[in-house]
Amino acid sequence: MKILVCVKQVPEQDARLRIAGDESWIVEDGLSFAISECDRYGVEAALRLKEAGEAEVVVLSLGGERASKGIKEALAMGCDRAIHVNSDALQTADAITIAKVLAAAARDEAADLIICGQQSDDLSYNAVGPALAQFLDMRHVQIALELEMAGDAAIKVSHELDNNLIETVELQLPAVIGVQSGINDVRYASLKGIMQAGAKPQTKTTLEELGLDDAAVAPKLKIEKVGFPVRTSQAEMLEGDAKEVATQLVQKLINDAKVL
Amino acid sequence: MSKNILVIAESREGAIKGITKEAVGAAVQLASQLGGEVHTMLLGDAELATELAACGGAKVLQAAGDALAAYTPEAWTAAVSSAIEAGDYALVVTGHSYQAIDFFPRLAAAYDAPLVPDVTAVTIEDGGLVFTRKVMNGKLDARTVPVVEGVIFASLQQGAFPVQEATSTATVEEFAVDLAGVSVRKVIEVREAEKGDVDLSAADIIVAGGRGVGDKDKFGVVFDFAEALGAAVGASRPPCDSEWVEHERQIGSSGQVVAPKLYFALGISGAIQHLVGMRGSQCIVAVNKDPNAAIFQEASYGIVGDLHEVVPALLEAVKEARG
Numbered sequence: 001m002k003i004l005v006c007v008k009q010v011p012e013q014d015a016r017l018r019i020a021g022d023e024s025w026i027v028e029d030g031l032s033f034a035i036s037e038c039d040r041y042g043v044e045a046a047l048r049l050k051e052a053g054e055a056e057v058v059v060l061s062l063g064g065e066r067a068s069k070g071i072k073e074a075l076a077m078g079c080d081r082a083i084h085v086n087s088d089a090l091q092t093a094d095a096i097t098i099a100k101v102l103a104a105a106a107r108d109e110a111a112d113l114i115i116c117g118q119q120s121d122d123l124s125y126n127a128v129g130p131a132l133a134q135f136l137d138m139r140h141v142q143i144a145l146e147l148e149m150a151g152d153a154a155i156k157v158s159h160e161l162d163n164n165l166i167e168t169v170e171l172q173l174p175a176v177i178g179v180q181s182g183i184n185d186v187r188y189a190s191l192k193g194i195m196q197a198g199a200k201p202q203t204k205t206t207l208e209e210l211g212l213d214d215a216a217v218a219p220k221l222k223i224e225k226v227g228f229p230v231r232t233s234q235a236e237m238l239e240g241d242a243k244e245v246a247t248q249l250v251q252k253l254i255n256d257a258k259v260l
Numbered sequence: 261m262s263k264n265i266l267v268i269a270e271s272r273e274g275a276i277k278g279i280t281k282e283a284v285g286a287a288v289q290l291a292s293q294l295g296g297e298v299h300t301m302l303l304g305d306a307e308l309a310t311e312l313a314a315c316g317g318a319k320v321l322q323a324a325g326d327a328l329a330a331y332t333p334e335a336w337t338a339a340v341s342s343a344i345e346a347g348d349y350a351l352v353v354t355g356h357s358y359q360a361i362d363f364f365p366r367l368a369a370a371y372d373a374p375l376v377p378d379v380t381a382v383t384i385e386d387g388g389l390v391f392t393r394k395v396m397n398g399k400l401d402a403r404t405v406p407v408v409e410g411v412i413f414a415s416l417q418q419g420a421f422p423v424q425e426a427t428s429t430a431t432v433e434e435f436a437v438d439l440a441g442v443s444v445r446k447v448i449e450v451r452e453a454e455k456g457d458v459d460l461s462a463a464d465i466i467v468a469g470g471r472g473v474g475d476k477d478k479f480g481v482v483f484d485f486a487e488a489l490g491a492a493v494g495a496s497r498p499p500c501d502s503e504w505v506e507h508e509r510q511i512g513s514s515g516q517v518v519a520p521k522l523y524f525a526l527g528i529s530g531a532i533q534h535l536v537g538m539r540g541s542q543c544i545v546a547v548n549k550d551p552n553a554a555i556f557q558e559a560s561y562g563i564v565g566d567l568h569e570v571v572p573a574l575l576e577a578v579k580e581a582r583g
Contacts, residue, residue: 224405
């Protein structure tokens with residue numbers, strides 16, 4: 001059994017963002033990057049399946065040099081080896097284009113199971129897993145909550161649907177699973193894991209080596225401009241030290257809003 | 261170039277969902293600017309065709325059959341593909357629901373076409389579609405444009421497009437789809453998510469904490485403040501994921517939907533999945549360190565600051581005011 005788990009490096013969630021001068025994206029210099037939250041749960045899910053049976057877990061990441069940090073962390077957590085599609089070009093590419101690249105990298109691996117986070121913290125397309133499944137002609141489940149092998153060749157997955165419904169499906173492998181955050185307790189890398197990570201095999205590849213020419217990976221969407229939302233609501237911002245704002249707020253809630 | 265728009269409908273408990281009505285309204289406005297028609301598509305649910313027709317547009321494509329009795333991504337992808345082949349659409353739209361998240365990317369990938377998920381605004385500029393969507397956990401608006409020819413797939417954020425009064429009633433047409441060759445994933449069961457013992461819907465005041473609270477121990481300040489107010493305690497997803505509080509306290513699209521008189525959002529950034537669960541509150545107070553947090557867009561009162569300084573002061577102020 002071979003499990004491929006996809007991770008993306010994204011700015012840490014509480015990072016203070018600044019808009020670049022040309023407004024085309026944020027200023028990335030000075031930001032800390034980390035594995036996107038749902039992807040971390042994906043790594044943990046893959047490692048748990050490995051521990052419940054027998055599997056090789058391969059971490060796959062698309063990104064520039066900074067993707068190495070996430071790869072190293074995933075290896076330290078217990079992944080067996082890594083594939084790094086080294087490209088800076090697709091950091092803000094659309095989900096279909098990203099899925100196409102991941103599919104090209106995954107195809108030769110012939111993994112039984114591919115696990116992704118259901119969305120990334122940066123672009124939040126919620127789309128890479130199902131799109132990847134389409135490109136690889138596999139079944140998929142998106143927003144998975146529970147994963148459990150059903151024999152050697154199938155997996156049982158519960159996932160969120162609308163209206164607070166949870167559906168359990170059984171998929172024949174190979175399949176792609178997009179996991180939700182919060183589905184397990186993500187482990188920290190042990191000291192031993194960190195020591196061993198450096199010695200684990202890492203394959204670096206490029207778009208070109210994957211047979212993807214410029215036309216194949218030409219993004220389908222362009223982010224023309226980013227900006228902080230224009231405040232449309234009537235929010236009254238209270239200013240002062242903690243005691244002052246607290247007193248003001250309580251008076252307003254009692255006298256103006258009449259909700260206290 | 262095609263100018264028509266196809267809207268994929270969704271239902272809930274025997275009625276067309278609000279998110280679908282919003283999408284039809286948005287599509288009708290766009291189509292009138294493009295000079296095209298809106299077709300809506302109903303999968304399964306034949307009895308809802310009249311209700312969908314009344315939402316507007318020119319045609320309802322009503323697709324029925326055993327394979328569409330319940331949602332599967334395979335049958336939905338195949339049926340919508342048939343409609344796209346039979347028609348000629350510039351844009352295929354649906355609400356950004358969990359169902360859309362499950363099957364829309366497959367459909368867009370099958371067409372190797374642009375997919376614009378979770379859209380908050382659409383305009384037409386120089387004849388082309390311009391989308392706005394949130395990035396970086398809802399903190400930024402990104403103006404996003406398709407840069408390739410052909411059909412575009414877009415899912416619209418719940419609540420971002422107001423339901424429009426229909427200006428026309430669509431004609432219902434049966435749309436035959438051949439799904440005989442489509443094999444679908446095997447469904448074992450569908451169940452309701454466990455609700456637990458915490459019912460927040462009856463509370464007049466809710467104090468909710470988010471990632472910004474910091475950790476499980478620090479969440480005590482949320483409980484203390486709630487107790488002083490006689491309020492219920494809620495949370496956004498991260499504290500539930502990290503098990504600082506019980507999952508049943510989660511407010512949002514995968515938790516409870518609440519509309520109290522007064523809602524405190526403490527250290528909650530304001531991801532859309534949370535906002536849809538509390539937006540209906542009468543008065544919203546947001547406390548967050550980040551002045552750009554999306555939650556301030558929804559708030560009646562906002563305080564930029566460390567909740568661990570502000571909340572104890574609020575607790576004192578409440579006690580004082582109440583004598």
